[in-house]
Amino acid sequence: MSTSTKAPAGSAEDHSTRGSYVHAGEEYNRDTAYIEDRIVANPAATAVTAPEHRLWQVKPGAYHLVAARACPWANRTLIVRRLLGLEDAISAGMPGPTHDARSWTFDLDEDGRDPVLGIERLQQAYLTRFPDYPRGITVPAIVDIETGAVVTNNFPQITEDFSKEWTAYQREGSPDLWPAELEDEMRDVMRRIYTEINNGVYRCGFAGSHKAYEDAYKRLWDALDWVEERLATRRYLMGDHITEADVRLFTTLVRFDAVYYSHFKCNRQTLASMPNLWGYARDLFQTPGFGDTVDFQQIKEHYYIVHEDINPTQLVPAGPDLSGWLTPHGREALGGSPFNTDAGATAPAPVREAERVASGHSPLYPAGTESSGAKK
Numbered sequence: 001m002s003t004s005t006k007a008p009a010g011s012a013e014d015h016s017t018r019g020s021y022v023h024a025g026e027e028y029n030r031d032t033a034y035i036e037d038r039i040v041a042n043p044a045a046t047a048v049t050a051p052e053h054r055l056w057q058v059k060p061g062a063y064h065l066v067a068a069r070a071c072p073w074a075n076r077t078l079i080v081r082r083l084l085g086l087e088d089a090i091s092a093g094m095p096g097p098t099h100d101a102r103s104w105t106f107d108l109d110e111d112g113r114d115p116v117l118g119i120e121r122l123q124q125a126y127l128t129r130f131p132d133y134p135r136g137i138t139v140p141a142i143v144d145i146e147t148g149a150v151v152t153n154n155f156p157q158i159t160e161d162f163s164k165e166w167t168a169y170q171r172e173g174s175p176d177l178w179p180a181e182l183e184d185e186m187r188d189v190m191r192r193i194y195t196e197i198n199n200g201v202y203r204c205g206f207a208g209s210h211k212a213y214e215d216a217y218k219r220l221w222d223a224l225d226w227v228e229e230r231l232a233t234r235r236y237l238m239g240d241h242i243t244e245a246d247v248r249l250f251t252t253l254v255r256f257d258a259v260y261y262s263h264f265k266c267n268r269q270t271l272a273s274m275p276n277l278w279g280y281a282r283d284l285f286q287t288p289g290f291g292d293t294v295d296f297q298q299i300k301e302h303y304y305i306v307h308e309d310i311n312p313t314q315l316v317p318a319g320p321d322l323s324g325w326l327t328p329h330g331r332e333a334l335g336g337s338p339f340n341t342d343a344g345a346t347a348p349a350p351v352r353e354a355e356r357v358a359s360g361h362s363p364l365y366p367a368g369t370e371s372s373g374a375k376k
Contacts, residue, residue, distance in 0.1 A: 026209065037054040037154075038056070038161055039056045060089040061089070068096070071302070080244070082289040083175055083348055086170060098306050102123055104123075106121075125150045140158060160244065171348065175339050182238050186244070189237055197227070201266055203216035205260070205265065205307075235336040236336065240337070250290060263307070279329045280329075282324070286329065297361040304317065323363055
């Protein structure tokens with residue numbers, strides 16, 4: 001991994017978001033007013049049960065997923081897309097790890113433009129459809145390639161629809177991430193994971209008062225203790241095989257020791273000190289489709305540079321040591337396997353060179369193993 005870095009000289013104004021995240025005296029409340037459009041296999045049939053949504057037709061090659069590796073919400077979509085083998089059906093663009101108050105940018109691409117959409121800022125896709133769009137320009141987002149207009153940024157719905165609506169284009173052996181017999185319980189589990197853990201770390205980090213921080217901190221650790229206990233007797237959150245619930249928890253866990261422990265003051269203990277959660281997180285990281293989407297350097301640069309109001313120096317830590325992610329996890333003792341082979345599920349093919357994490361940004365890709373397609 002590279003040594004500590006700071007925002008490039010002359011770039012402080014480009015990346016400045018001072019005051020954007022923490023509001024004195026207030027608790028952090030995430031804006032969840034997403035663009036509710038959906039991309040579905042049968043719009044006419046779905047309209048009967050979901051009349052509140054504008055519906056778009058599933059069509060391979062028609063849409064572009066914009067998903068920054070740095071962002072945990074976007075990381076979910078990259079994992080599910082890989083697990084299901086949807087790379088040929090929906091292309092992916094990956095903005096760089098930093099942004100300003102206006103938008104994520106495609107600064108890692110040649111000429112600073114997304115090669116499919118031809119735009120420099122994701123903001124352009126939002127404004128193409130909504131010229132007066134009043135909210136933040138968020139990832140993940142799906143963009144209609146023909147018009148260049150954003151379709152949706154509703155990240156939990158995007159991954160659910162990848163599983164349920166894009167079935168005709170999933171790879172042979174794709175896993176069932178939404179088993180019907182587990183769905184009701186899974187939704188309850190995911191709801192608690194979202195409110196208390198996924199968003200809980202942000203509620204700690206962006207708390208504007210000590211009371212707000214203490215309340216968020218207690219809720220976060222109550223939930224992490226609950227998951228630690230749950231994972232003592234089952235390999236994955238819902239039992240013997242991976243589901244969407246595991247995807248949603250993983251993207252927070254993989255960022256915990258590198259960012260949330262210190263940057264967001266979630267420092268009761270490290271993930272690596274919780275035996276069940278740490279073994280579980282390593283199990284997933286070593287599963288094709290999970291760890292091979294994770295870019296630790298981009299993750300650190302995003303949080304420590306963009307959140308200038310809680311890290312005014314914008315210095316990016318050199319650590320932590322990431323080698324532990326590849327150590328034996330021992331979760332096989334609980335039975336089960338990542339993919340339900342009895343149902344025909346298999347691991348995805350190796351990650352495509354054009355989408356490989358850059359050398360030195362992950363223990364899976366040590367320095368000196370650079371890919372011609374990897375973006376730094």
